[in-house]
Amino acid sequence: MKKLFTLICITALCYTAYAQTPVQQTPTVSSSTYSTFQADTRTETTQRTPFEPFTQSDLEVVTGNVQRPNGIVWFNNKLYTACTGDFTLYEIDAVTGSTLAYIGGVQNAHSLYAETSDTTALSLWLPDFATGQLLHVTRQGIQRIAEDIDGAWGIAALDAEHFVITSLLENTLLQVSRDGEITPLIDSLASPTGVVVQDDHIFVANNGSTRRSIEAYPVEGTLRAEPQILVRGLQNTTGLAMGSDGYLYFAYSLGTRGLVGRADPAYCLENGGCTAEDIDIVIYTELESPLAGLTLSDDMRLYIHTMFRPEIYWVQLPI
Numbered sequence: 001m002k003k004l005f006t007l008i009c010i011t012a013l014c015y016t017a018y019a020q021t022p023v024q025q026t027p028t029v030s031s032s033t034y035s036t037f038q039a040d041t042r043t044e045t046t047q048r049t050p051f052e053p054f055t056q057s058d059l060e061v062v063t064g065n066v067q068r069p070n071g072i073v074w075f076n077n078k079l080y081t082a083c084t085g086d087f088t089l090y091e092i093d094a095v096t097g098s099t100l101a102y103i104g105g106v107q108n109a110h111s112l113y114a115e116t117s118d119t120t121a122l123s124l125w126l127p128d129f130a131t132g133q134l135l136h137v138t139r140q141g142i143q144r145i146a147e148d149i150d151g152a153w154g155i156a157a158l159d160a161e162h163f164v165i166t167s168l169l170e171n172t173l174l175q176v177s178r179d180g181e182i183t184p185l186i187d188s189l190a191s192p193t194g195v196v197v198q199d200d201h202i203f204v205a206n207n208g209s210t211r212r213s214i215e216a217y218p219v220e221g222t223l224r225a226e227p228q229i230l231v232r233g234l235q236n237t238t239g240l241a242m243g244s245d246g247y248l249y250f251a252y253s254l255g256t257r258g259l260v261g262r263a264d265p266a267y268c269l270e271n272g273g274c275t276a277e278d279i280d281i282v283i284y285t286e287l288e289s290p291l292a293g294l295t296l297s298d299d300m301r302l303y304i305h306t307m308f309r310p311e312i313y314w315v316q317l318p319i
Contacts, residue, residue, distance in 0.1 A: 074094060
């Protein structure tokens with residue numbers, strides 16, 4: 001399958017005035033149409049309340065000045081994103097869109113992990129897809145922690161000392177320590193992208209397989225574990241994010257259109273995996289896929305955009 005994620009911008013400067021060619025639009029589809037579809041296709045045994053999806057008209061724009069953003073992470077009411085045009089990491093006010101250059105030297109990050117250090121200062125960890133390195137970013141500079149991660153894409157904290165990182169091009173999930181030691185955990189994935197660690201499970205998105213759209217692996221014994229299908233039937237799944245409501249949110253495609261869905265991991269695990277009948281379409285956008293930058297605030301504001309497009313959208317989800 002053609003890898004969508006090898007595209008790296010090397011020409012346009014990112015920190016410029018807000019101006020681009022118009023976003024490609026597709027005909028508007030009413031939310032009632034899709035809420036009806038979801039209600040009709042769920043079996044009675046699920047006994048779930050249908051979720052009425054948001055549409056493009058429900059989304060609001062955060063007017064950031066980053067022209068080609070990719071991965072985004074929300075932290076303390078700020079958005080952090082790497083620009084693939086000028087290789088700069090930017091800090092965006094999640095409400096006003098006010099934008100500041102944070103640090104240079106990040107080429108192309110599909111995912112970021114944010115935390116506070118021992119001194120309460122911001123600490124960012126991100127896999128650089130272009131260089132194959134795990135970077136540790138602070139105000140003081142960039143440390144290159146690990147390298148030779150071919151197609152480094154997703155990142156999640158495994159424990160206090162380790163991360164898990166997906167390698168899109170090697171079809172693997174790696175354990176990487178904070179001092180750079182790399183241990184392969186899972187191979188034979190299908191172009192893995194987003195990754196989330198939730199309690200005692202690791203959830204991995206397979207961009208290259210609808211049958212294996214999202215898989216679950218146990219945290220303990222990952223090396224010997226057989227995959228369990230968490231969600232099947234999604235096209236080109238990219239980002240994953242856990243919400244404070246306990247749902248797993250994911251970006252995927254329907255033709256050329258980008259969608260955001262969600263599933264209850266506990267329900268999916270207990271029932272041998274979820275299908276399209278068991279998930280909620282959260283946002284039915286008119287944005288061209290692939291969607292990037294899926295991230296959620298603590299109070300359930302969801303942020304998303306088309307990869308490398310400047311318009312970052314958000315919507316308030318029910319709390």
